[in-house]
Amino acid sequence: MNVQLRDTPLVQATSKIAIADGDIHPARFKASEFDPWLDQKWRDRIAQFGTRQRQPWQSGPAYPKSQPNASRRDAVPPEGGKQGSSLAFMQQQHLDPNNVVLGILNPLGSGQGIQDVDLSIALCHATNEWQIAKWTSQDKRLKASVVVAYEDPIASAAEIRRYADNPDFVQVLLLSRTSEPLGSRKYWPIYEAAAEVGMPVGIHAFGYGGNPMTPSGYPSYYIEEMVGHSQAQQSLLNSLVVEGVFARFPTLKTVMIEGGSAWAPALAWRLDAAWKRLRAETPHLARLPSEYIRDHVWWTTQPLEEPEPRSHIADAIGWTGWDKFIFATDYPHWDYDDPATSLPLKISESQRHDYFIGNAQRVYRGVA
Amino acid sequence: MTHIIQPGAIDCDIHPNVPNVAALLPYMEDHWREQVIVRGIDELASIAYPANSPLTCRSDWRPADGSQPASSLAQVRAQALDPFATSIAIANCLYGVQLLFSEDMAAAYARAVNKWMAAEWLDREPRLRASIIVAAQNPELAVDEIERCAGDKRFVQVLLLVSGDQPLGKRQMWPIYAAAQRHGLAVGIHAGSSYHNPPTSVGWPSYYTEDYVSQAQAFQSQLTSLICEGVFNKFPDLKVVFLESGFTWVPAHLWRLTKFWRGLRMEIPWVDRAPADIVRSNVRFSLQPVDGPPDRDSLLRIFDHLQSDELILFSTDYPHWQFDGNAAIPDGLPAELVRKMTHDNPRATYPRLLETVA
Secondary structure, three states: OOOEEOOOOOOOOOOOOOEEEEEEOOOOOOHHHHHHHOOHHHHHHHHHHOOOOOOOOOOOOOOOOOOHHHEOHHHOOOOOOOOOOOHHHHHHHHHOOOOEEEEEEOOOOOOOOOOOHHHHHHHHHHHHHHHHHHHHOOOOOEEEEEEOOOOOHHHHHHHHHHOOOOOOEEEEEEEOOOOOOOOOHHHHHHHHHHHHHOOOEEEEOOOOOOOOOOOOOOOOOHHHHHHHHHHHHHHHHHHHHHOOHHHHOOOOOEEEEOOOOOOHHHHHHHHHHHHHHHHHHOOOOOOOHHHHHHHHEEEEOOOOOOOOOOOHHHHHHHHHOHHHEEOOOOOOEOOOOOOOOOOOEEOOHHHHHHHHHHHHHHHOOOOO | OOOOOOOOEEEEEEOOOOOOHHHHHHHOOHHHHHHHHHOOOOOOOOOOOOOOOOOOOOHHHOOOOOOOOOOOHHHHHHHHHHHHOEEEEEEOOOOHHHHOOOHHHHHHHHHHHHHHHHHHHHOOOOOEEEEEEOOOOOHHHHHHHHHHHOOOOOEEEEEEEEEOOOOOOOHHHHHHHHHHHHOOOEEEEEEEEOOOOOOOOOOOOOOHHHHHHHHHHHHHHHHHHHHHOOHHHHOOOOOEEEEOOOOOOHHHHHHHHHHHHHHHHHHOOOOOOOHHHHHHHHEEEEOOOOOOOOOHHHHHHHHHHHOOOOOEEOOOOOOOOOOOOOOOOOOOOOHHHHHHHHHHHHHHHOHHHHOOOO
16 A cells, blocks of 8 residues: 555645546526526426426425535525536635635536436526536636536437537536436446447436435435435446446446445456456457446546545555546535545655645546 | 365254145145135245256255255255354245245244244254244234244244345334244344335346346445344344345445444434444354455455454355365365354354253
8 A cells, every 4th residue: 555644643734636526516596597598388397287296395405414505604605596507706715715726616506406307408508608607717717517408318418519619618527426326328328428439427316316325225314315416326337337337338438426435346346257258148248348448438526435444545546547537626515525635645746746646637628 | 165064053944844735735724725726826936036947956956856045954954054164053944035025924834834844854853943034024924923933942033034125123013023033033134125116226127147146236225224223222132133234345335334423313213222232242144155255364354344253153054056075165264263163152142042952
C-alpha cells in the first residue's frame, strides 16, 4: 500500500491546487427562469397539472430531506432564492476559494423522468438552454450536461446531437432510478449518440422510475433512500455490463455520480464469478465483466465512504484504480465533501493530481 | 492447496431439495392435498434457480438419471456431508413457498415442507439440522408455524428470502423476530425473491446473470432496513444470518451506511450505535459464494476491513456450483480464521447447536 493516514490534524491548505468538481447543482432563482424556452402550451400544462413524477407528491421529494432543498444552510444566496441559484454566490462561496477550474453542472429536478414524456422533453431542452444563458456563458469554468428525457431515448438522442458541436456541453446526464434497468435496449439510442459526439454519459443518483426502491418494496426512511442510491447504481451497472452496452459501444464512457464508489470492487468480483458460471447465457460478452467496467466506467467521489480507519478507503480506491475517480463536492447539497478534508490520505503527487483534476480532464471533452 | 477442514465443521447452508410435489402430499392436510391434485398444481420451482443452470447444481453433483439434485439422503451424505468432515449441516430448503400469492396456501406448503424435512431427513440423519420454512407473506401465520416447530430442537433457524413483499425491518415483520428470539432460533435470510417486486430497484433485468448478481444489492437493502428500523434495538439477542449473500460487499456498505447514519441519525434516533457495531454483534454471513478478489492478499484485506473474525460462517451452498472439488475454503486464509468459520462461529450463532437433541 503506497498511502498512509495523515498523522497531523487536518488544516485548511493555504495554497490550493486547481481542482475539478464533477458534481455541481445549479438551481433556478424562480421557476419562471425556464419560460424563455418553453412554449405557452407547456407553461399552461405546468400551471394546470404540474410536473407529475412517479411518486406521491405534487412537489418535493419522495422522502422529506434532512435540510431544506437538501442543501447547506450556509448556501442560501444573500439575495435570497434557492441554494445554488446565484452564480455570484457560487463563485464567492465555492468556485473561487476552492480553486475550482472545471465545474460540471448537473441540474436536478429539471423535468427528467416525469410522467408526461412530451413535457419532459420540453423541460429538458429548456434546462439545456438555461445552462448556457445563466451559467456557462457567464463563467467559462463551468461546463454543462445535456439533460435528456431518457424515457424517450429517440428524443434524447436528438437532444444530444443538437449540442454535438457546442463546447459548453461535456456530458450527457441521466438519473439512476429509471423505469427499466439502464442496460435495457430501450436506452441504447442514448449511448449511441453519446459515443458519437464524444460525451461521457453521467448517471446521477435519484430519479423517479416508478420501481420500488428495494426489491422488497419501499423502505421507511430518507436515510434508506440515500444509502440505497448505491444499490441502484450497482444494479444499473450490472445491467449496463451484462446486457452488453459496453460490448456494443466500445468508445462509450460512463460516469457514476453521487452513488458512492467503494462498492465497485466487490461488484466486479461478484460479476466475474457469476459470469464464469453463467456465460452461456450472454455470448454477446467477449470479456470479463470487470474488464468492461475497467475500460468504460468512472466514479465521482462524493459522498466518499468513510471507513474507520480511513486508510481502508485507499484499498477500495486502489482496487478500482486511482485513474477512475473524478473529484466532486455536490455543492450546494448538505452532504457536500470539502476538498480540503475529504481525502485524508498521504498519496503521491500524481495520484493527487489525477484524483482532483487530471482524470476529469481526460474524461470530459475539450477541457484539458 | 485445498484447506483440510478439521473434523467437527458445521456447514451452515446446504439445500436438500423436494424431489417432486408428490413427496409433499403425505404431509399436507386433506384440504390442501385435494387442492394440489384437483387444481393440477405442479412444482413450485422458483426462477431464482433455473433447473439446468450451471450454478443451480455442480455438474458432478447432478444425478445421472436427470432427477432433482440433492433430493435423496444418499446423495447429500456422499456429496455434502462426508467430503467436508461435516459434523452438522443446516438444511435450508428452497421451495417456492414464499412466492405464492395466497397466504393460506403458502402456510400449508410451509407446514408440509417442515413435516417432510423432519420425517424424511432429520429423523434419518443425525448430522442434519434444518430451518423452519415460513409463509413470510403473513407474519401471523409465520409465527404459528414457528410455534408449531419450536419444540423440535433440530430446527435451529427461521428461514426468510431476501426479497419479498416488504423490507424486512418493517414492524409488521417483528412478530417473527420476537418468536425467533423467544425460542433461541436464528433468523436466516437467504438469496432469492418472492418476485412480488422487481428484483432490482431499477426494474426487471433481461438475464439470469443480472438477477443472481443483484441478490447482493437486495441483501444490502435489507441490512439497511433491519438496522434503521431498529430491529436489533428491539431484539438485542437476535442473530440474523445472511445466506448465499456474498460478503465482500459488506465493508463498503457499512462505510456508506455509517457515514449517512452520522449525518441523518436524527431521523432514526433509536439507532444509538454505529451500524458496523450492530453488525458485529447481531449479523453473520455464510462463506459461499465468496465473491472474492482474484488474489489472496486482497481477500485478506477484505477480512481486515470486516474488523472481526466472527462474522463468517462456513458453508458449501451445496449443491450450487460455487467451487470445484473440495475447495470450499479459499486458499490462503489463516488456520485460526478457518477454525473460527468452521467451528466456533456457527456454534456462537446457533444456540440450539449446543443443545443435545434426542
